[in-house]
Amino acid sequence: MVDETRRNLIKAGVVAVVGSAIGFIAVKREKLMELLKPVDKVELLSAIDREYSVYAERAKKKEAELKRWCMEEAAKLCRERGEESVECVEAKRRCDAIQVKATGPRKGVRFAMAIDLNKCIGCRRCAYACVMENNQGRNLNIEWIKVLGVERKEFPEILGSQLDYEMAPLPDTVYIPISCMHCENPPCVMVCPVRATWKESDGIVVVDYDRCIGCRYCIAACPYGARYFNWAKPVVPVLELNPNMHILGNVPRVPHVVEKCTFCIQRTRDGGVPACVEVCPVGARVFGDLNDPNSPIRRVIERYGVYTLKSEAGTNPRLFYFFGPSKPVHKQEGRR
Template identity: 55%
Template sequence: MPLPEQLPTTNGDHGMTRRSFLRSTAAFTGLTALAASLSPLRELADYTSVEQFMQKYYKEMTPDEMARVLQRIEGEVQRQYGIRPHVRDYKPMDGVEFVYCLNLTRCIGCRKCVHACVAENNQSRNPEIQYIRVLKLPHGSLDIEKAEHNYDAKQVPEPGFFYMPVQCQQCKNPPCVKVCPVNATWQESDGITVIDYDWCIGCRYCEAACPYWARRFNFTKPEIPKDRLNPNMSYLGNRPRKQGVMEKCHFCLQRTRAGKYPACLEVCPVGARKFGNILDPDSEVSYILRTKRVFIQLKEEMGTSPRFFYYFDK
């Protein structure tokens, strides 16, 4: 019986041996696979430009360099969202140290602060990134183990429960700043701990160090509807983030460093949130810390010394 190997493999009509055909198709497939594996590079331009890669550390930038960076960010946002934003680098004011007071007697757990914050600070809508987590706790204890933040009630407040919104506590002794290996997060003179999104390497050490679960990581590219973008932006605050960087509450520094109240405070329907300058004896927060009696600094025993005070007033 003649074996197939002994048969002629050359076919004059096709001009190609089976071996050369297989070799060339294998090479073609291999090249396509290589191209496919490199295809993420096509999107590289979306999140890293040469200017950004060569950008200096925030604290080392001259005002001219900062102005160029802000222009680059404005251009990037316009390309991506079709809206020309107004990006500024807000500096802390002299003689100002911010403190937040939250009245647990008043809070009804309506979560309006959560969504006002998302709208003001251009957080990702899908997957959701929210700086404020409203905990529902049973009356009679402040045991975080018993807290729930996924509550889905028809009406709030529910009898027998109280609500405690938790966000960045802007600690005086912040553990997140200590662990950052590249100094991409630091505390400024007005007490706000900020993040340079262009300097963050996304190692998430700060997320692990924070006892308040206040830091959020952009696992994917943030998704913000164009019609919901807030065009009033700041470099250290609410400019759109990219994939792979940390973010967190910064007391709406684009508002508060311009003298305004934070967004979560203005939207609170019961006036449970109070914000101001603790160095000013006539401010609302000074009055509250002077006259109210019971204060809670969350996880006080950690020694973080939060600038966020929870209190009861009845």
């Protein structure tokens, strides 16, 4: 009995030795060493050499899927309003125009935004433009941008800020629009168990909606409350659909994923500015490339200086705030 056990053990040992020897000879040493290398932080945070062909493929599939869905919805609309109606024609044209892009980050670009708090009048036009531009579900009331009304005093307290004011701008109030800060050290990226969110090389923190499992760790980790979880399928009417889409950005979301501001990735990657920057009636928002010495954002940083929210959290945000040269508008009376 003992002999048999010993013999079996020896057999197993010989098999293991031969197997590992074959492995040692057959597999390259470098490849083996790669397994032992610890994961680099840079690799974790920025996927510089991420293969965008994967996303391009997925974007193509998504585009076909969306077009099919859109045509179905348009057909429904046509049945309701009649084939010749303006809505029907417009919906069909909008469906044809749908483009899902997978534009990769340009090399040597680092996006940042700055908001002039002297100019901001708290009108919330940015929040609404964001909803429209990013195809957010109209049924979920998710707004990626929130505008805080904070009392203007020596130590302004974010905790006592107002979200639901109806009169603006009031004297002695600073309006602070907040959204995703696109941090350099994003805590949300670090806690994600499936690596569904990461920081791109141009500074945009993106979410891969297909990979997100909806665990909401990132929502708990974000110090700015910038991430939102959709509890139901977002409903977007066809006539309000923005046909300019990016697979990592404003493509209509599947239910039960986390979504957030992407600096309007579908616009900025192709040379535009985010919708909130465009729509701001007072021009309080400035957007640009930090690495370009002639960009608007560099001009703001060099001339006026900027600060960030919750700098003590060590997140190093890329959404800056500054007090510009103009007189605060708040001296005038508020409007309803």
